[in-house]
Amino acid sequence: MRQRRQALLIPAAVALLLPTASSLALAPPAGPLAPRGWSPARPTRPAHNAISAIRAIRAPSCGGAAWRHRKTNGVVLSSSAVAQESRQFTNKKRVATLMAFMTGWADYLFVTKFNFFATMMTGNSMKMAVAFVEQRYADMVFFAAVICSYILGVGAFRRAELSYKDKALNGLFAPLVAGAFIYSDYLSWANPANRWIPASLLAFSWGIVNQVGSEVTGTLVFVVTGAMTRLSNMLVDRISRTSGRKKIPKEGFLMSLSVISGFIFGAGWSAFLLRKVPMLGQRGAFSIIGALYGILFLWLDREQLGQGNKLCEISADEVDCK
Numbered sequence: 001m002r003q004r005r006q007a008l009l010i011p012a013a014v015a016l017l018l019p020t021a022s023s024l025a026l027a028p029p030a031g032p033l034a035p036r037g038w039s040p041a042r043p044t045r046p047a048h049n050a051i052s053a054i055r056a057i058r059a060p061s062c063g064g065a066a067w068r069h070r071k072t073n074g075v076v077l078s079s080s081a082v083a084q085e086s087r088q089f090t091n092k093k094r095v096a097t098l099m100a101f102m103t104g105w106a107d108y109l110f111v112t113k114f115n116f117f118a119t120m121m122t123g124n125s126m127k128m129a130v131a132f133v134e135q136r137y138a139d140m141v142f143f144a145a146v147i148c149s150y151i152l153g154v155g156a157f158r159r160a161e162l163s164y165k166d167k168a169l170n171g172l173f174a175p176l177v178a179g180a181f182i183y184s185d186y187l188s189w190a191n192p193a194n195r196w197i198p199a200s201l202l203a204f205s206w207g208i209v210n211q212v213g214s215e216v217t218g219t220l221v222f223v224v225t226g227a228m229t230r231l232s233n234m235l236v237d238r239i240s241r242t243s244g245r246k247k248i249p250k251e252g253f254l255m256s257l258s259v260i261s262g263f264i265f266g267a268g269w270s271a272f273l274l275r276k277v278p279m280l281g282q283r284g285a286f287s288i289i290g291a292l293y294g295i296l297f298l299w300l301d302r303e304q305l306g307q308g309n310k311l312c313e314i315s316a317d318e319v320d321c322k
Contacts, residue, residue, distance in 0.1 A: 089251055092216070092255075093217075095216060095217050095296070095300070096213065096217040096258050096262070097258040097261070097262040098262065099213045099262070099296075100260075100263045101263070101269070102266060102289055102293070103119050103221065103222045103262075103266060104262065104263035104264060104268075104270065105266040105267065105269055106119060106266075106270075106286070106289055107119055107263075107267060107270075108270035108271055109270060109281065109285055109286065112274070113281060114198075114199055116146060118146065118199065118205075118206045119222050120222055120223070121147050124146050125147065128147070142196060142199070145199075146199050146200060147203075149203035149204040150207040152204055152207065153211075154208070154211055156204075156207070157207065160172055160173070161215070169216075169297055169300060170297060170298055170300070173208050173212065173297055174294045175294060176205075176208070177205045177208055177209060177293050177297065178290045178291055179290075180204065180205040181201075181286045181287060181290020182286075182287045182290050182291070184198040184199075184202050184205075184286055185284065185286040185287040186283070186287075188282075188283070189282060192282075202286070205293075209293060212297065219256075219259065220259075221259055223259075227255075227256040227257075227259040227260050231253065231256045234248045234249065234252065234253055234256075270285075273285070
Protein backbone atom coordinates (compact mmCIF):
# COMPACT_ATOMS: atom_id res chain seq x y z
CA MET A 1 0.00 0.00 0.00
CA ARG A 2 2.82 2.36 0.90
CA GLN A 3 4.63 1.57 -2.32
CA ARG A 4 1.46 2.31 -4.29
CA ARG A 5 1.13 5.75 -2.64
CA GLN A 6 4.73 6.55 -3.46
CA ALA A 7 4.15 5.46 -7.04
CA LEU A 8 1.23 7.92 -7.29
CA LEU A 9 2.93 10.82 -5.52
CA ILE A 10 6.18 10.78 -7.47
CA PRO A 11 4.59 11.58 -10.89
CA ALA A 12 2.49 14.33 -9.30
CA ALA A 13 5.57 15.92 -7.72
CA VAL A 14 7.45 15.72 -10.99
CA ALA A 15 4.53 17.38 -12.81
CA LEU A 16 4.48 20.23 -10.30
CA LEU A 17 8.22 20.82 -10.28
CA LEU A 18 8.85 20.41 -14.00
CA PRO A 19 7.73 23.95 -15.12
CA THR A 20 9.78 25.56 -12.33
CA ALA A 21 12.82 23.46 -13.08
CA SER A 22 12.59 24.09 -16.81
CA SER A 23 12.27 27.83 -16.27
CA LEU A 24 15.27 27.83 -13.94
CA ALA A 25 17.29 25.80 -16.38
CA LEU A 26 16.46 28.07 -19.30
CA ALA A 27 16.90 31.33 -17.37
CA PRO A 28 20.37 32.94 -17.52
CA PRO A 29 22.16 33.45 -14.21
CA ALA A 30 21.27 36.54 -12.21
CA GLY A 31 23.55 39.04 -10.54
CA PRO A 32 27.09 39.78 -11.78
CA LEU A 33 27.11 36.60 -13.88
CA ALA A 34 24.09 37.71 -15.92
CA PRO A 35 24.72 38.45 -19.62
CA ARG A 36 24.95 42.11 -20.64
CA GLY A 37 21.60 43.56 -21.77
CA TRP A 38 19.56 40.77 -20.24
CA SER A 39 16.59 41.62 -18.02
CA PRO A 40 14.34 39.11 -16.34
CA ALA A 41 11.06 38.57 -18.17
CA ARG A 42 7.79 39.26 -16.45
CA PRO A 43 6.35 36.03 -15.06
CA THR A 44 3.31 34.79 -16.85
CA ARG A 45 0.49 32.50 -15.93
CA PRO A 46 0.00 30.45 -19.07
CA ALA A 47 -2.95 28.46 -17.86
CA HIS A 48 -4.84 31.52 -16.65
CA ASN A 49 -3.99 33.55 -19.77
CA ALA A 50 -5.04 30.69 -22.01
CA ILE A 51 -8.36 30.34 -20.24
CA SER A 52 -8.92 34.11 -20.42
CA ALA A 53 -8.11 34.12 -24.13
CA ILE A 54 -10.47 31.26 -24.75
CA ARG A 55 -13.22 33.01 -22.80
CA ALA A 56 -12.63 36.24 -24.72
CA ILE A 57 -12.67 34.56 -28.11
CA ARG A 58 -15.41 32.01 -27.60
CA ALA A 59 -18.87 33.27 -26.89
CA PRO A 60 -21.06 31.51 -24.35
CA SER A 61 -22.95 28.65 -25.88
CA CYS A 62 -26.54 27.64 -25.53
CA GLY A 63 -27.66 24.19 -26.63
CA GLY A 64 -24.26 23.53 -28.20
CA ALA A 65 -24.46 26.47 -30.64
CA ALA A 66 -22.16 29.46 -30.13
CA TRP A 67 -23.68 32.94 -30.04
CA ARG A 68 -22.16 35.83 -31.92
CA HIS A 69 -21.94 39.14 -30.11
CA ARG A 70 -21.68 42.71 -31.29
CA LYS A 71 -21.15 45.88 -29.32
CA THR A 72 -23.55 48.71 -30.18
CA ASN A 73 -23.40 52.01 -28.28
CA GLY A 74 -21.58 50.28 -25.44
CA VAL A 75 -24.16 47.47 -25.20
CA VAL A 76 -23.24 43.90 -26.11
CA LEU A 77 -25.98 42.32 -28.22
CA SER A 78 -26.61 38.63 -28.73
CA SER A 79 -26.94 37.10 -32.19
CA SER A 80 -30.74 37.26 -32.05
CA ALA A 81 -30.64 40.95 -31.10
CA VAL A 82 -28.12 41.67 -33.88
CA ALA A 83 -30.33 39.89 -36.42
CA GLN A 84 -33.38 41.79 -35.23
CA GLU A 85 -31.53 45.11 -35.43
CA SER A 86 -30.40 44.28 -38.97
CA ARG A 87 -33.96 43.47 -40.04
CA GLN A 88 -35.23 46.70 -38.52
CA PHE A 89 -32.65 48.77 -40.36
CA THR A 90 -33.45 46.99 -43.65
CA ASN A 91 -37.14 47.77 -43.20
CA LYS A 92 -36.42 51.41 -42.35
CA LYS A 93 -34.16 51.73 -45.39
CA ARG A 94 -36.91 50.36 -47.65
CA VAL A 95 -39.49 52.74 -46.20
CA ALA A 96 -37.10 55.69 -46.60
CA THR A 97 -36.39 54.74 -50.22
CA LEU A 98 -40.10 54.43 -51.03
CA MET A 99 -41.00 57.73 -49.38
CA ALA A 100 -38.10 59.53 -51.09
CA PHE A 101 -39.25 58.01 -54.40
CA MET A 102 -42.78 59.38 -53.94
CA THR A 103 -41.37 62.77 -52.90
CA GLY A 104 -39.39 62.95 -56.16
CA TRP A 105 -42.46 61.82 -58.08
CA ALA A 106 -44.59 64.55 -56.52
CA ASP A 107 -41.99 67.31 -56.78
CA TYR A 108 -41.89 67.01 -60.57
CA LEU A 109 -45.69 67.30 -60.63
CA PHE A 110 -45.57 70.38 -58.41
CA VAL A 111 -43.10 72.11 -60.71
CA THR A 112 -45.11 71.37 -63.86
CA LYS A 113 -48.60 71.83 -62.44
CA PHE A 114 -48.57 74.31 -59.56
CA ASN A 115 -45.15 76.02 -59.75
CA PHE A 116 -44.54 75.48 -56.03
CA PHE A 117 -43.43 72.73 -53.66
CA ALA A 118 -45.62 71.15 -51.00
CA THR A 119 -42.87 68.82 -49.82
CA MET A 120 -40.47 71.52 -48.56
CA MET A 121 -40.87 75.18 -47.76
CA THR A 122 -37.52 76.70 -48.74
CA GLY A 123 -38.57 77.52 -52.31
CA ASN A 124 -41.98 78.76 -51.19
CA SER A 125 -40.40 81.11 -48.66
CA MET A 126 -38.12 82.52 -51.36
CA LYS A 127 -41.02 82.97 -53.80
CA MET A 128 -43.11 84.66 -51.12
CA ALA A 129 -40.31 87.16 -50.44
CA VAL A 130 -39.85 87.85 -54.18
CA ALA A 131 -43.61 88.33 -54.63
CA PHE A 132 -43.63 90.82 -51.77
CA VAL A 133 -40.75 92.82 -53.27
CA GLU A 134 -42.41 92.82 -56.70
CA GLN A 135 -45.73 93.81 -55.09
CA ARG A 136 -47.53 90.68 -56.30
CA TYR A 137 -49.52 90.45 -53.12
CA ALA A 138 -51.91 87.75 -54.33
CA ASP A 139 -48.96 85.43 -54.98
CA MET A 140 -47.41 86.42 -51.67
CA VAL A 141 -50.58 85.43 -49.80
CA PHE A 142 -50.76 82.17 -51.79
CA PHE A 143 -47.26 81.12 -50.77
CA ALA A 144 -47.92 82.22 -47.19
CA ALA A 145 -51.03 80.02 -47.16
CA VAL A 146 -49.02 77.04 -48.41
CA ILE A 147 -46.38 77.56 -45.72
CA CYS A 148 -48.99 77.90 -42.98
CA SER A 149 -50.76 74.75 -44.19
CA TYR A 150 -47.52 72.80 -44.02
CA ILE A 151 -46.82 74.03 -40.48
CA LEU A 152 -50.39 73.13 -39.51
CA GLY A 153 -49.86 69.58 -40.82
CA VAL A 154 -46.65 69.18 -38.83
CA GLY A 155 -48.37 70.47 -35.69
CA ALA A 156 -51.39 68.18 -36.22
CA PHE A 157 -49.13 65.15 -36.45
CA ARG A 158 -47.22 66.11 -33.32
CA ARG A 159 -50.38 66.72 -31.34
CA ALA A 160 -51.97 63.46 -32.42
CA GLU A 161 -48.75 61.56 -31.62
CA LEU A 162 -48.74 62.91 -28.09
CA SER A 163 -52.40 61.99 -27.59
CA TYR A 164 -52.92 58.73 -29.48
CA LYS A 165 -49.40 57.33 -30.00
CA ASP A 166 -49.33 54.52 -32.57
CA LYS A 167 -53.06 54.69 -33.27
CA ALA A 168 -52.62 58.12 -34.87
CA LEU A 169 -50.56 56.73 -37.76
CA ASN A 170 -52.77 53.79 -38.71
CA GLY A 171 -56.19 54.98 -37.62
CA LEU A 172 -56.14 58.73 -38.27
CA PHE A 173 -53.45 59.81 -40.72
CA ALA A 174 -53.78 56.95 -43.22
CA PRO A 175 -57.34 57.91 -44.29
CA LEU A 176 -56.76 61.64 -43.72
CA VAL A 177 -53.73 61.88 -46.03
CA ALA A 178 -55.24 59.63 -48.70
CA GLY A 179 -58.51 61.59 -48.63
CA ALA A 180 -56.74 64.98 -48.83
CA PHE A 181 -54.69 63.87 -51.84
CA ILE A 182 -57.71 62.49 -53.69
CA TYR A 183 -59.89 65.54 -52.91
CA SER A 184 -57.10 67.90 -54.01
CA ASP A 185 -56.80 65.98 -57.27
CA TYR A 186 -60.55 66.26 -57.82
CA LEU A 187 -60.68 70.01 -57.08
CA SER A 188 -57.79 70.83 -59.42
CA TRP A 189 -59.45 68.78 -62.17
CA ALA A 190 -62.90 70.32 -61.63
CA ASN A 191 -61.54 73.89 -61.61
CA PRO A 192 -57.96 74.14 -62.90
CA ALA A 193 -57.87 77.90 -62.26
CA ASN A 194 -58.31 77.40 -58.50
CA ARG A 195 -55.08 76.26 -56.94
CA TRP A 196 -55.44 77.67 -53.45
CA ILE A 197 -57.42 74.87 -51.81
CA PRO A 198 -55.68 71.98 -53.63
CA ALA A 199 -52.25 73.44 -52.84
CA SER A 200 -53.13 74.00 -49.18
CA LEU A 201 -54.49 70.45 -48.84
CA LEU A 202 -51.33 68.99 -50.34
CA ALA A 203 -49.04 71.13 -48.17
CA PHE A 204 -50.99 70.14 -45.06
CA SER A 205 -50.75 66.47 -46.04
CA TRP A 206 -47.03 66.68 -46.72
CA GLY A 207 -46.42 68.21 -43.34
CA ILE A 208 -47.84 64.96 -41.96
CA VAL A 209 -46.00 62.77 -44.50
CA ASN A 210 -42.60 64.28 -43.73
CA GLN A 211 -43.14 63.86 -40.02
CA VAL A 212 -44.12 60.23 -40.51
CA GLY A 213 -40.94 59.67 -42.54
CA SER A 214 -38.81 61.15 -39.77
CA GLU A 215 -40.57 59.21 -37.02
CA VAL A 216 -40.45 55.75 -38.58
CA THR A 217 -37.08 55.89 -40.39
CA GLY A 218 -35.04 58.25 -38.21
CA THR A 219 -33.99 60.33 -41.23
CA LEU A 220 -35.30 63.28 -43.23
CA VAL A 221 -36.54 61.47 -46.32
CA PHE A 222 -37.36 64.71 -48.17
CA VAL A 223 -34.04 66.53 -47.68
CA VAL A 224 -31.89 65.31 -50.57
CA THR A 225 -29.34 68.08 -50.12
CA GLY A 226 -28.73 67.01 -46.54
CA ALA A 227 -28.25 63.39 -47.61
CA MET A 228 -25.72 64.48 -50.25
CA THR A 229 -23.88 66.56 -47.65
CA ARG A 230 -23.62 63.65 -45.22
CA LEU A 231 -22.47 61.31 -47.98
CA SER A 232 -19.76 63.75 -49.08
CA ASN A 233 -18.53 64.20 -45.51
CA MET A 234 -18.27 60.43 -45.04
CA LEU A 235 -16.22 60.00 -48.22
CA VAL A 236 -13.86 62.91 -47.42
CA ASP A 237 -13.32 61.68 -43.84
CA ARG A 238 -12.46 58.24 -45.20
CA ILE A 239 -9.65 59.45 -47.46
CA SER A 240 -8.46 62.41 -45.36
CA ARG A 241 -5.38 61.83 -43.24
CA THR A 242 -6.26 64.85 -41.08
CA SER A 243 -9.57 63.34 -40.02
CA GLY A 244 -7.89 60.04 -39.21
CA ARG A 245 -9.35 58.25 -42.21
CA LYS A 246 -12.50 57.34 -40.37
CA LYS A 247 -14.35 54.26 -41.42
CA ILE A 248 -17.56 54.98 -43.33
CA PRO A 249 -20.55 54.11 -41.12
CA LYS A 250 -22.40 51.48 -43.10
CA GLU A 251 -25.91 52.36 -41.93
CA GLY A 252 -25.46 56.10 -42.42
CA PHE A 253 -23.98 55.59 -45.88
CA LEU A 254 -26.74 53.26 -47.03
CA MET A 255 -29.52 55.45 -45.62
CA SER A 256 -28.20 58.59 -47.33
CA LEU A 257 -27.72 56.69 -50.57
CA SER A 258 -31.27 55.33 -50.34
CA VAL A 259 -32.77 58.81 -49.95
CA ILE A 260 -30.76 60.24 -52.86
CA SER A 261 -31.38 57.36 -55.26
CA GLY A 262 -35.05 57.06 -54.29
CA PHE A 263 -35.69 60.76 -54.96
CA ILE A 264 -33.86 60.75 -58.33
CA PHE A 265 -35.65 57.64 -59.54
CA GLY A 266 -38.97 59.11 -58.38
CA ALA A 267 -38.44 62.32 -60.36
CA GLY A 268 -37.40 60.31 -63.42
CA TRP A 269 -40.42 58.05 -63.08
CA SER A 270 -42.71 61.07 -62.85
CA ALA A 271 -41.27 62.60 -66.02
CA PHE A 272 -41.51 59.27 -67.86
CA LEU A 273 -45.11 58.72 -66.72
CA LEU A 274 -46.28 62.18 -67.77
CA ARG A 275 -44.64 61.70 -71.13
CA LYS A 276 -46.44 58.40 -71.69
CA VAL A 277 -49.76 59.33 -70.02
CA PRO A 278 -50.13 63.14 -70.12
CA MET A 279 -53.63 63.00 -68.61
CA LEU A 280 -52.19 61.96 -65.27
CA GLY A 281 -50.83 65.48 -64.92
CA GLN A 282 -54.38 66.81 -65.01
CA ARG A 283 -55.98 64.22 -62.76
CA GLY A 284 -55.09 60.92 -61.20
CA ALA A 285 -51.41 61.27 -60.26
CA PHE A 286 -51.93 62.73 -56.79
CA SER A 287 -54.78 60.31 -56.14
CA ILE A 288 -52.41 57.42 -56.83
CA ILE A 289 -49.70 58.90 -54.58
CA GLY A 290 -52.23 59.55 -51.81
CA ALA A 291 -53.57 55.99 -52.01
CA LEU A 292 -50.01 54.64 -51.80
CA TYR A 293 -49.32 56.76 -48.72
CA GLY A 294 -52.55 55.56 -47.10
CA ILE A 295 -51.63 51.92 -47.70
CA LEU A 296 -48.10 52.53 -46.42
CA PHE A 297 -49.35 54.17 -43.21
CA LEU A 298 -51.71 51.26 -42.58
CA TRP A 299 -48.88 48.77 -43.09
CA LEU A 300 -46.25 50.52 -40.98
CA ASP A 301 -45.51 48.90 -37.64
CA ARG A 302 -43.14 50.85 -35.41
CA GLU A 303 -42.26 47.84 -33.32
CA GLN A 304 -40.92 46.05 -36.40
CA LEU A 305 -38.98 49.21 -37.31
CA GLY A 306 -37.52 49.43 -33.82
CA GLN A 307 -39.00 52.84 -33.07
CA GLY A 308 -41.58 51.96 -30.42
CA ASN A 309 -44.02 54.61 -29.25
CA LYS A 310 -41.47 57.25 -28.26
CA LEU A 311 -41.29 60.54 -30.14
CA CYS A 312 -38.29 60.58 -32.43
CA GLU A 313 -35.23 62.79 -31.99
CA ILE A 314 -33.10 62.15 -35.06
CA SER A 315 -29.52 61.08 -34.36
CA ALA A 316 -26.46 62.84 -35.77
CA ASP A 317 -26.06 60.28 -38.57
CA GLU A 318 -29.79 60.51 -39.38
CA VAL A 319 -30.27 56.75 -39.41
CA ASP A 320 -32.13 56.29 -36.14
CA CYS A 321 -33.93 57.99 -33.28
CA LYS A 322 -32.09 58.73 -30.05
